[in-house]
Amino acid sequence: MTSVELIRAPALSPAPYAYAATAPAGSRLIFLACSCPLAPDGTTVSPGDHAAQAQRCVENLRAALEATGATLEDVISTRVLVASHAREDLVTAWDVVATAFGPHDAPSTLMGVTVLGYPDQLVEIEAVAAIAHNALDAPA
Numbered sequence: 001m002t003s004v005e006l007i008r009a010p011a012l013s014p015a016p017y018a019y020a021a022t023a024p025a026g027s028r029l030i031f032l033a034c035s036c037p038l039a040p041d042g043t044t045v046s047p048g049d050h051a052a053q054a055q056r057c058v059e060n061l062r063a064a065l066e067a068t069g070a071t072l073e074d075v076i077s078t079r080v081l082v083a084s085h086a087r088e089d090l091v092t093a094w095d096v097v098a099t100a101f102g103p104h105d106a107p108s109t110l111m112g113v114t115v116l117g118y119p120d121q122l123v124e125i126e127a128v129a130a131i132a133h134n135a136l137d138a139p140a
Contacts, residue, residue, distance in 0.1 A: 003132035023130030
């Protein structure tokens with residue numbers, strides 16, 4: 001069970017994500033380094049393919065969350081960076097991320113950027129998650 005509460009803002013225009021999120025007092029916040037489209041050997045996967053790189057970013061994000069005892073449902077916010085000036089490329093990456101998160105549409109920022117850190121890298125996902133302390137005490 002997630003400790004993150006997604007908050008809708010009916011006074012604001014409809015968006016494909018919640019406008020805000022909270023975690024209960026005493027939650028442990030998890031700040032994740034940006035998830036990149038890297039294979040286990042450190043190479044960038046799928047050069048030129050925004051959707052495939054977004055998918056690998058999601059897979060790597062899930063692995064990082066799992067290492068902390070969290071899941072995508074514990075994510076309180078994301079930032080999706082796409083190395084492109086074309087809105088279609090941003091939407092392509094966003095659609096993959098939104099599908100992965102499903103109904104847990106945490107607040108998110110989608111940004112087009114000039115360049116990312118790895119050769120041939122087109123997509124990167126930054127995330128913050130929150131886990132209630134009692135969730136940490138549960139046996140694995």
